[in-house]
Amino acid sequence: MGYLVLAFGSVAEVFRIIYEGSTVMFNFLKEKIKKIYTSVTQGMQTLFGQSGSFDESFLKKLATVLIAADTGISTTNVIIEQLKNGMQRAAISDLTQAKVALEKILIEMLQPTI
Numbered sequence: 001m002g003y004l005v006l007a008f009g010s011v012a013e014v015f016r017i018i019y020e021g022s023t024v025m026f027n028f029l030k031e032k033i034k035k036i037y038t039s040v041t042q043g044m045q046t047l048f049g050q051s052g053s054f055d056e057s058f059l060k061k062l063a064t065v066l067i068a069a070d071t072g073i074s075t076t077n078v079i080i081e082q083l084k085n086g087m088q089r090a091a092i093s094d095l096t097q098a099k100v101a102l103e104k105i106l107i108e109m110l111q112p113t114i
Contacts, residue, residue: 040069054098059083062102079105 043065052058059080066076082105086092092101 036069040065043068048095048099050095052095054087054092054094058095058098075109079109 047058047061047065062083063076063080066079067073071079079102083092083098083101086097086101092098
């Protein structure tokens with residue numbers, strides 16, 4: 001820190017610069033997260049608000065929304081596979097059931113493993 005104090009004049013000045021930099025970075029991250037959240041919620045509302053059927057086309061659109069949410073390709077594939085399995089077992093046949101199943105899958109994935 002001694003070199004920083006020499007370069008900037010005082011410890012207070014060094015901390016001010018660090019604080020301002022962290023504030024800028026925090027605001028940047030906050031805005032990025034807000035943008036992702038808005039995009040995902042709008043995508044989900046559009047997807048589940050339409051009058052369509054729970055089929056392959058729906059799953060492809062859902063995968064696109066999940067990937068845009070930065071869920072990751074492997075996690076998205078796991079989610080889609082679980083929904084496909086529900087569709088094949090006839091446990092999920094419409095968008096309402098798909099939404100409930102998706103919520104359960106996401107909650108299970110977010111639960112900490114002990």
